[in-house]
Amino acid sequence: MRRPVVGGNWKMHGTLQAARDLARALAARLGRQPAAGAEIVVFPPAVHLVAVVEELKGTAVGVGAQNAHFAASGAYTGEVSPTMILDAGAAWALLGHSERRHFEGGAPEDDALLNRKLKAALAAGMRPVLCIGETLAERESGRTEAVLGGQLSGSLAGLSSEELVRTVLAYEPVWAIGTGKTATPETAQEAHAFVRRWLAGRFSAETAGEVRVQYGGSVKPENAAALMAMPDVDGALVGGASLAAAAFAAIVTAARR
Numbered sequence: 709m710r711r712p713v714v715g716g717n718w719k720m721h722g723t724l725q726a727a728r729d730l731a732r733a734l735a736a737r738l739g740r741q742p743a744a745g746a747e748i749v750v751f752p753p754a755v756h757l758v759a760v761v762e763e764l765k766g767t768a769v770g771v772g773a774q775n776a777h778f779a780a781s782g783a784y785t786g787e788v789s790p791t792m793i794l795d796a797g798a799a800w801a802l803l804g805h806s807e808r809r810h811f812e813g814g815a816p817e818d819d820a821l822l823n824r825k826l827k828a829a830l831a832a833g834m835r836p837v838l839c840i841g842e843t844l845a846e847r848e849s850g851r852t853e854a855v856l857g858g859q860l861s862g863s864l865a866g867l868s869s870e871e872l873v874r875t876v877l878a879y880e881p882v883w884a885i886g887t888g889k890t891a892t893p894e895t896a897q898e899a900h901a902f903v904r905r906w907l908a909g910r911f912s913a914e915t916a917g918e919v920r921v922q923y924g925g926s927v928k929p930e931n932a933a934a935l936m937a938m939p940d941v942d943g944a945l946v947g948g949a950s951l952a953a954a955a956f957a958a959i960v961t962a963a964r965r
Contacts, residue, residue, distance in 0.1 A: 710920050712936060712943035712963040713876050715837060716750040716950025717774065717802060717924075731763035733953035738768055738960060746943065746963040749837075750950065751802045754788050761797035771801025775808065776834065778824035790832035801829045804839040804863060806882045819862025826863060830871050837876045837945065838863055839924070840903075844883035853902050860906055869915040873906070877921045879895035879903060879944040884925030886947060893934045893941075896923045898939035929958035936963050 722730070731750070738748060749770035752760045761771050773796075777787040791803060804822045811817065822838065829836040840863070842855040856879075864872065879899050884890050891899070900921050907916035923935050924945030935941055943963050949955040 710918065710942045711747055711826070712745070713747045713749065713837075713920055713922055714926075714956075714960050714963045715748075715772075715800075715802070715876075715878070715922065715945045715955050717805070717945060717947050718750065718756075718805075718948065718950060719751045721951055722753070722756070724759055727752050728759050728763055728774060730758045730951065730953060731769075734769055734956065735767045736765055736783055737953050745965070746960055748960055749835075751800070752921050757793070757796040757798050765797075767879070770800055770835075771798040772802055772835070772837070773798055774802050774805070776801035776803065776825055776829050778821075778828040778834075780828075783870055790829050790834050794832060795835065801825075801832075801944040802837050802839070803829065804859075806839060806841055806880055807884055809839075810843075810882070819865075822863045823865050826875065827866070827871075830867075830874060835874065835876070835930045837878050837922070839878045839880050839945070841880040841882050841885075841925075847881065847883065851858050852899065853884055854857065856899065856903060857906055860903065861910075864910075869911050872911060872915060873918045875919070877903060877919060878924050880924035880945060886926070888926055890926040890928075890931055890935075891923070893931075893938050896935055896941055897938035900938065904940055928960060929955050929962070932959040933962040933965065 751772045751774045773793045777789050780791045808817045840859040842852045846855045904916045920942040922943045922945045927944040927946045
């Protein structure tokens with residue numbers, strides 16, 4: 709049985725005090741004991757990492773960064789390295805979110821860059837979450853599987869089976885992120901099943917069966933249970949709903965079931 713993962717991507721929201729308050733509320737709701745049946749992680753803005761780690765110490769909630777560079781240090785202004793993230797007390801890294809793959813006002817991240825970032829995070833001992841997903845135009849033109857396969861091929865190039873199993877994949881259809889539109893459970897299952905078939909073909913059926921694949925895209929308490937009831941959906945990557953402790957806790961509860 710694959711243990712579901714529920715992640716909360718806080719994106720570029722909140723003050724330091726708001727981050728502390730949200731972390732405290734999550735600690736109170738999700739308890740101080742290890743979560744039965746689900747793994748939980750939140751991804752606050754980098755400037756809030758240390759504070760959130762402090763607030764969640766000793767709880768069932770892990771902490772990760774929303775990005776990680778491929779170098780341990782160097783002349784990379786504005787970037788954060790795996791070494792720095794680990795030193796801040798966080799263990800996870802969110803890589804390849806569509807808002808970075810399709811960077812508004814900046815350089816988009818391609819699969820070759822994400823492959824370097826993923827390998828660096830794994831080498832540092834981090835727990836990466838790699839996002840993949842198609843745009844609305846790509847889906848409507850029947851290219852969903854081709855796009856997902858291309859992203860997987862480029863981003864996972866050169867990984868061993870052991871490294872792949874340590875990586876969580878997050879299928880996030882771009883057309884469903886922040887739009888209020890959600891893939892139906894059946895649509896999500898089709899994409900997740902394709903991802904698992906692709907992994908089985910490139911690695912092995914056994915390895916593919918161990919890799920956890922989250923669904924992300926307007927996940928809310930109202931749809932979480934139906935999405936995570938699908939056989940190949942191993943949790944959720946939550947955006948807006950993760951900024952409300954009650955809503956995020958409800959999604960975690962759905963995953964635990």
